[in-house]
Every structure is written in C-alpha cells, then in structure tokens.
Amino acid sequence: MTTSLICRNFRMKLATWNVNSLTVRLPQVLDWLAANPVDVLALQELKLTDDKFPFEALAQAGYSAQCFGQKTYNGVALLSRTPATDVVRNIPGFDDEMARVITGTVDGVRVVGAYFPNGQEPGSDKFDYKMNWLKGLRLWLRDELIKHPKLVLMGDYNITFDEADMWDPVGLADTIHCTEEERYHLRALIALGFTDSFRMFTQPAKSFSWWDYRDGGFRRNRGLRIDHVLVSDALKAQVLSCHIDKTPRNNERPSDHVPVVLTLR
C-alpha cells in the first residue's frame, strides 16, 4: 500500500508573555488571543494559585491550558490549541520552591515556558539564586535537547544579550539584567545548541519587550529586551519570523512586558 506524503502547509505560531497578574490581565490575554490566534502561548507571573486559574474562559477561547501557579509571586502556564502532552513542572534535578517553568509537547515541538529569576542586585542572595537556577536549567536542558531535538525555550529571561537590548547601555552597564555573570549563563544556554530567533532577522533599533511603569518608560522607549524565544538547532531552518508585539503596552492597566511571537513553518 502506498502512502502519500501529506502536503504540509502548516504554520505554527508560538508566543510568550509575562502578564504580571493573570487575574488583572485575563481580559487583555483573551483580546490578544482573539486578534492573534497563536498555537501556543506561554504565560509568566500569573500571581495566582491553580484553583484560581481561568480554565473555563480560556477553553471558550479555544485554548487548552496547563498551569503551575503560586500564591502572590511567579506562576507559569502553557496555553495551546492542541493539548500539551508530557507536561513537566519546574526543572527536574533542581530543587526549587518557586513555580517558574512549565514544559510540554505541542504538535511535535517541545515547548519550555520559563520565568527566570529577577536577581534583584549583583551580590545579593537573590542574585546567587539566579546563578544557581541558570546552571540547573542548563544541566537539565542539555539532556532534554537530546530527548527532544525540536525545542523552543521562551519566556521572561530577565537578561539582556548585549547593548542592543538596553535603552541606556552606558548608564545601565553592569546593573541587574545586564551583568557579565548573567550573560555568561545566557551564552552557555545558546552554546547547548540554541539561536535567538529575534536576531535572525533585521529588527527596528531599540526594540524592547519591557518598560518600567515609572517615569513614562514606554512613552520615552526606555526599556529592555529581556523576553526571548530561543529555538534549537533542529528547528532553526523552520523559523519564518520573530517579532515583538508592542500594542498591548498601550492598553489600560497594561503589563510592563509585551508578547514576543515566533512563526515556524
């Protein structure tokens, strides 16, 4: 019996968005999904427990959801049109009190949604925790990439790659999100076999994914690019585009972060 190849004309869209409270931002998430019907949306900073997660509203919008919540802080979720399988919460092998990572397989792609630690200030306990967390993530991903070559790692990294990701490279040099120690870990992740999909393409100068609420940060475009979508080597040839969608930052009561969207063929 002859099997014919299915003509694949399938484009897969994946996005990440730190919503800074899903309770406050749910209407904006639903509006955004209606206008941007992506296949996968990773959310960070839910700031709610699983019993308060809006499964019903998202199901009515056509999305299956896997959540990993926490009271007050952190909390992550994976929304997808096709239900995610083989779901894993946090980093296997790294003991963590906080809900920061959720992983699942959607349409043959291993998707890791992550809320990297903030780190507060170089030299602080929180900075040490961030360094340990980054090492734990890398050790786990090294094995995960072997099991799942087609992998997307996306979320709020709380790290800039270089000066192009900073509104004030001089004034912000060596401050949190911009230190050599943080960037060392980010490059070490890349060295596992990832590419920053955003920089595969020419982008507008001063492209950022986060702006401080204070002092007119967005209006003056004083921001940072700290939300990233990394694609594994096995997926790189399938990348069609990556862009930052700034429009939700104009909403009333916006999140301080905006979505980053990846399109695969």
Add this chain to the structure above:
DNA sequence: ATGCCTCAGCTCCTGAGA
C-alpha cells in the same frame, strides 16, 4: 533619590518586581 508605578496581601503599608 530610601523617589518615580503596579500588584498581592497577614491590605490604608510593605515587599517585590526590573
């Protein structure tokens, strides 16, 4: 500037975010 916003919560102040 120990500041500026925004959010959650042991809620009318504080801690955390970035």
